[in-house]
Amino acid sequence: MRPAGKLHPGAEAVAEKGWLRAHRWLLLRRTAQMAILALFLIGPLAGIWIVKGNLNYSYTLDFLPLTDPYVALQALAAGHLPETLGLMGIAIVAAFYFLVGGRVFCSWVCPVNLVTDAAGWLRERLGIKGSIHLSRRTRYWILAMTFVGSAATGVVLWELINPVSMLHRGLIFGLGAAWTVVLAVFLFDLFVMSRGWCGHLCPVGAFYSLLGRWSPLRVAARRRAACNDCMDCFAVCPEPQVIRPALKGGAGPVILSPNCTNCGRCIDVCSKDVFVFGLRFDERTCPLPESGTGLR
Amino acid sequence: MANSDSKPPRSGAARRQFILDSARMACGVGMLGLGLGLYAKQSKALPALALRPPGALPEADFLGACIRCGLCVRDCPYDTLSLAKPESTVATGTPYFTARTVPCEMCEDIPCVKACPTKALDHGLTDIEKAKMGIAVLIDHETCLNFLGLRCDVCYRVCPVIDKAITLETQPNRRTGRHAMFLPTVHSEHCTGCGKCEKSCVLEEAAIRVLPPKLAQGALGKHYRLGWEEQKKAGRSLVDESKMIDLPDRLPEGASLPGHYDPASGMTDTARGVPGSEAGVILSQPPGLGGKP
Numbered sequence: 392m393r394p395a396g397k398l399h400p401g402a403e404a405v406a407e408k409g410w411l412r413a414h415r416w417l418l419l420r421r422t423a424q425m426a427i428l429a430l431f432l433i434g435p436l437a438g439i440w441i442v443k444g445n446l447n448y449s450y451t452l453d454f455l456p457l458t459d460p461y462v463a464l465q466a467l468a469a470g471h472l473p474e475t476l477g478l479m480g481i482a483i484v485a486a487f488y489f490l491v492g493g494r495v496f497c498s499w500v501c502p503v504n505l506v507t508d509a510a511g512w513l514r515e516r517l518g519i520k521g522s523i524h525l526s527r528r529t530r531y532w533i534l535a536m537t538f539v540g541s542a543a544t545g546v547v548l549w550e551l552i553n554p555v556s557m558l559h560r561g562l563i564f565g566l567g568a569a570w571t572v573v574l575a576v577f578l579f580d581l582f583v584m585s586r587g588w589c590g591h592l593c594p595v596g597a598f599y600s601l602l603g604r605w606s607p608l609r610v611a612a613r614r615r616a617a618c619n620d621c622m623d624c625f626a627v628c629p630e631p632q633v634i635r636p637a638l639k640g641g642a643g644p645v646i647l648s649p650n651c652t653n654c655g656r657c658i659d660v661c662s663k664d665v666f667v668f669g670l671r672f673d674e675r676t677c678p679l680p681e682s683g684t685g686l687r
Numbered sequence: 688m689a690n691s692d693s694k695p696p697r698s699g700a701a702r703r704q705f706i707l708d709s710a711r712m713a714c715g716v717g718m719l720g721l722g723l724g725l726y727a728k729q730s731k732a733l734p735a736l737a738l739r740p741p742g743a744l745p746e747a748d749f750l751g752a753c754i755r756c757g758l759c760v761r762d763c764p765y766d767t768l769s770l771a772k773p774e775s776t777v778a779t780g781t782p783y784f785t786a787r788t789v790p791c792e793m794c795e796d797i798p799c800v801k802a803c804p805t806k807a808l809d810h811g812l813t814d815i816e817k818a819k820m821g822i823a824v825l826i827d828h829e830t831c832l833n834f835l836g837l838r839c840d841v842c843y844r845v846c847p848v849i850d851k852a853i854t855l856e857t858q859p860n861r862r863t864g865r866h867a868m869f870l871p872t873v874h875s876e877h878c879t880g881c882g883k884c885e886k887s888c889v890l891e892e893a894a895i896r897v898l899p900p901k902l903a904q905g906a907l908g909k910h911y912r913l914g915w916e917e918q919k920k921a922g923r924s925l926v927d928e929s930k931m932i933d934l935p936d937r938l939p940e941g942a943s944l945p946g947h948y949d950p951a952s953g954m955t956d957t958a959r960g961v962p963g964s965e966a967g968v969i970l971s972q973p974p975g976l977g978g979k980p
Contacts, residue, residue: 444756444761471807472805539720547751547754550755551726
């Protein structure tokens with residue numbers, strides 16, 4: 392993918408911008424993931440109850456209900472409507488991800504992201520090349536299947552095997568054998584398919600991508616004129632297919648694909664500061680390297 | 688992958704490819720769905736000793752309504768409930784308790800039900816004594832100490848619904864010939880299935896256990912009527928006993944049955960003509976066996 396002789400993607404950005412700025416969004420993202428996990432864990436571990444529950448439904452400070460709309464919709468397909476707090480939780484979560492981008496859940500909240508990112512990192516380091524091919528649309532088929540299946544069986548279907556909730560619930564309520572499922576996802580991403588779980592199979596991510604289909608917060612290749620084709624962004628992006636239309640296409644500079652997770656890694660690794668966070672309606676491009684706009 | 692996000696293509700070959708790809712996807716994911724569906728069906732078979740929290744919907748509905756958040760677990764003050772782990776035979780992530788380990792303490796305010804963000808735990812349950820987590824069954828008459836003629840009584844004494852859900856029924860102890868046996872007897876209409884009896888049974892393995900109602904209870908045919916209940920409701924016998932046909936008793940020549948009840952005459956042999964033995968009087972025991980004539 393990238394020109395020979397380079398050490399690893401992002402090396403150029405580190406040299407140009409310094410290590411900290413070349414890892415800014417990554418560090419913020421890891422902090423967010425850890426902080427959210429810590430909020431859930433501080434109750435059972437230290438007895439300080441700020442958040443009760445898990446990612447499927449949580450109740451914060453006896454005030455804020457948050458419900459995973461995907462789980463709730465499966466329950467609905469199975470014929471069961473939540474109680475008032477559950478419904479309020481759905482509305483809050485759906486509104487939040489509609490605004491910031493559905494798959495922000497994947498990159499900033501989901502605990503499996505740590506697992507698959509680790510697998511992706513190790514795959515890169517070990518130089519593992521082979522990967523079976525599967526359409527990235529598979530996840531939408533699986534998503535549809537979970538709804539049809541929930542309706543047919545009357546069971547919240549994906550929750551029977553969902554590695555996302557198994558890991559998160561496991562960390563909070565006791566892992567049991569859930570670690571085997573998490574290990575399986577890790578090994579699958581490492582040896583079987585590059586970015587296999589989050590990028591191809593997971594219906595939770597697929598659902599959240601639909602939720603953020605029209606979300607205003609997007610990454611834009613605002614200064615795409617400065618791109619030097621180093622390909623680092625493609626190398627680090629968990630959904631590299633989303634970059635091309637914005638960076639190289641004739642259309643606007645905004646990455647419109649709902650599968651962009653707004654992780655901001657492309658912003659980090661670009662030595663030319665091509666990418667910024669911005670609004671989806673903001674079609675401006677900046678030909679001059681000096682005048683970047685928005686959050687870099 | 689690249690063309691997978693595009694609209695169905697126009698050309699014949701490309702359309703064929705698109706249909707083929709879609710069929711491939713539908714079949715592959717369909718297989719996964721079939722596997723999951725069969726797994727879902729199995730997951731509805733809750734192990735007999737795993738009990739759901741109070742107010743839980745019937746198991747098949749529960750698995751469709753519960754979103755596996757664990758709020759009931761968190762709000763249980765006695766740490767009775769836990770969420771099923773993947774290796775457990777209870778559906779992953781759903782709340783349950785094992786009575787022998789930690790029983791339900793039957794909180795009056797039922798915090799677990801209040802915490803549930805779905806209808807998996809019925810918010811209509813406000814009186815914990817109406818809960819039906821299961822039904823206690825004195826499952827082993829061979830080891831229960833009271834059945835051995837001793838006075839253990841522990842299950843009876845710990846029952847939160849004492850003297851209603853569990854009573855001690857006396858019976859003569861035929862082994863000693865001179866003592867009574869006090870048999871713990873569960874009454875299903877009052878038992879909540881909290882499991883305190885199972886927890887406190889002093890035996891190595893509990894002789895009394897809380898089971899799902901389906902396993903614990905028989906069911907009369909829907910058309911069955913209990914004559915004595917109907918009679919109580921009607922205030923009189925439902926059949927005209929004077930019109931009953933009494934088949935002749937086959938007895939050895941010359942033998943007689945003293946005290947024999949003859950419905951057609953409404954009287955017993957010896958009591959014929961005695962007040963109180965007329966038709967319509969229901970005897971607690973057949974005449975001649977200690978019942979009042």
